[in-house]
Amino acid sequence: MHCHSSDVRLETLDEKSTLSQSASSKMVDKLISTKNLKWVSLLVLIAQTTALVLILRYSRTQKTDGPRYLSSTAVVTAEVVKLFTCLLVIAMQHSVKPKEELRLTIECCKPITQSIIDELIGGILRSYAKRNFGHIITIERFIFICHKAIDILANGETLEYIHDPNGMAIIGDIHGNFVDLVNVLATAGWPEERTLIFLGDYVDRGPNSVEVVLLLLLLKIRYPKRIFLLRGNHETIEVNQEYGLPATLAEIYGASGNFLYYTLNSVFDWLPIAAIISDQLYCCHGGISQYEYDRSNLRRLARPTSWLHPKTDLPDALLLTDTLWADPAEYEQRKPFVPSERGASYIFNREALIDQLRRLKCRVLIRAHCPFEKGFKKSLDGFCYTVHSSKDPRQECYEAAILLLDFNAKTSLIEAKVVYHNADECDVHFLVEKLLDRFDATRNCLPMREPLPVECSQCALWRRGFSKQKILWDRCLAHEHLYDIIQEFSESNSVGQYYMRQVKRYNDVSFGAAMEFPNFLNEMNEDGGIMTIKNKRNELEQLEMENGKAQRYDFEIYIPDDETNWPKLVVNE
Structure with missing residues (x-):
């Protein structure tokens, strides 16, 4: 069976730290949200560019003659600031959403009235x-x-x-x-x-x-x-x-x-x-x-x-x-x-x-x-x-x-x-x-x-x-899923190999898989397969009735064997 995507797991957050955020962190969370992220990224880029221009303007040697050049300290500082701000934005992009979702689930569910x-x-x-x-x-x-x-x-x-x-x-x-x-x-x-x-x-x-x-x-x-x-x-x-x-x-x-x-x-x-x-x-x-x-x-x-x-x-x-x-x-x-x-x-x-x-x-x-x-x-x-x-x-x-x-x-x-x-x-x-x-x-x-x-x-x-x-x-299992199941068993099972050949005779293999699938499952079951198809459990129903788990009526509907006496529903249109 297939999954539509391989989404990441939302990690558990510490409840106490989530509910008792400082005012400054709340302001940052509100600012750097998924909705405002592109504007925050643009603002950070402008700030980095401005900082670099200032460094180019003022971080030069004290010589009066000759070319001006940047000091190694200024370059390293600029790169560190750039790296830190980029990492901050990326981290907030991936962490704010789970935090916000968890906060909502914790704070919104009050006792029902x-x-x-x-x-x-x-x-x-x-x-x-x-x-x-x-x-x-x-x-x-x-x-x-x-x-x-x-x-x-x-x-x-x-x-x-x-x-x-x-x-x-x-x-x-x-x-x-x-x-x-x-x-x-x-x-x-x-x-x-x-x-x-x-x-x-x-x-x-x-x-x-x-x-x-x-x-x-x-x-x-x-x-x-x-x-x-x-x-x-x-x-x-x-x-x-x-x-x-x-x-x-x-x-x-x-x-x-x-x-x-x-x-x-x-x-x-x-x-x-x-x-x-x-x-x-x-x-x-x-x-x-x-x-x-x-x-x-x-x-x-x-x-x-x-x-x-x-x-x-x-x-x-x-x-x-x-x-x-x-x-x-x-x-x-x-x-x-x-x-x-x-x-x-x-x-x-x-x-x-x-x-x-x-x-x-x-x-x-x-x-x-x-x-x-x-x-x-x-x-x-x-x-x-x-x-x-x-x-x-x-x-x-x-x-x-x-x-x-x-x-x-x-x-x-x-x-x-x-x-x-x-x-x-x-x-x-x-x-x-x-x-x-x-x-x-x-x-x-x-x-x-x-x-x-x-x-x-x-x-x-x-x-x-x-x-x-x-x-x-x-x-639910679509016809294409049934084809995948038969194909999977055909790699290691003779029953699967036989039905895979049968399926490929159809113009539409998904339709063919749906046609052949019931017989495929029953043969797998007869050969000691991994699933049981005919799984009626009358004894379970009787046990549930005795334990009072299933609904019991003060009347019982009898379905006769003869269809001519079947009490079908009378509908007035």
Whole structure:
């Protein structure tokens, strides 16, 4: 697997010396910052030139006749001054940034309170009208939100179990469209009214990626059991760095944007990747995987997700990739799985989906990931539904949609209704004021449980030393990565050599690697390879149920063997 860059490790700094800088050193740090570095360098160059001119003018011999010449002492002094100033500028260029980042992480994370969170939620909503987001969410508040969100997400699961008899709402891709998010909240209501489940892709493409994702993180902090944020493929660093998220943060926060970009991606590594609603609806961003798995396999995926995590192996990375990237077939497809044109994961057909739903003990898949003209699409004979909740800039006539769910206590089944909206036809300022009024009226109905005023875990991590390299690794396996794996094993393994020859028969070797990779892995496993692909763990799931770790419902959904009696989801459009 490859890393996008080999960034240096941020060294641990002494806390006491960092927090108790002298007034003069603070002034120097402020002056010689990354933003002012080029001007400081120019000033130093002018000073050196001036010093040299003065030396040439006054450092000559006392002779009245003959040529003037510099004394050796003057030359050495000039060179020493030049060397010292250059080294000072270089040292400050490489050391101020880590110092500043560490200072921010130590000083900004105060104990969390409901009043602070409510103020920030209202501030973000109002900032859209006033266009002053950078003043409302400062660098310190940005870090505060990210760190507190990680603390909340760490208490959750990779596979979330969700049930709300009062109703739920499923929201698809938002993609940085703040107006669409406002429409969603206006339609579905605040989390006090019904549980909100977002299916990922909060950033990129739209103009308000930072506003959208920070508002959602604040809502997660405020209502940890009433709003769930699943991970999308754009919540991985290999994708969002290609779609302009670093540039967006740099535009708002200047030189600190790069550090905030890594901080935000650290939050993404803690997002759950799937959810099961009321024991019957399987929700994720992309789709299913062709490698055998059940609920326990999803729950055991390690977080934060990284190749450097000691509990992350190849099957885990494949399962994560397919969950975030897979798509249902739009046309008749004979093979269960075909490599996707996206360059990662696969396209699955109806039979493959039904087979996997049986393993998950669910009756339908609800996912996002694909924009459709109406924002909602039924596919694979009603076993799969796609929800897209933001405007697609590539289509003029487009409606976004969300799915409202209601639990029928008599049948123990869920009924669904599609609600559409068009961001171009709404008065966003009116909706914002309406949302703020509802928020003020209901926010005390569900008070926030404030944690004990303990030290921020993420700040403590920075004091021990934090490596950006852990964030820079790819989270998902593209087809080109599969080719690299086969090629690596072909150098020392007969199975790898055989499949390398098979792959080279394709016009596109990455596509060929994706076609041959499942068989390659299974043969490696049969020959005593290093990975186990068919890793179902029913005994682990049973143990978790007995220990009360997994969600238990007062009802159970039975999936019959006969598809004609399958209780598929009823959706009213």
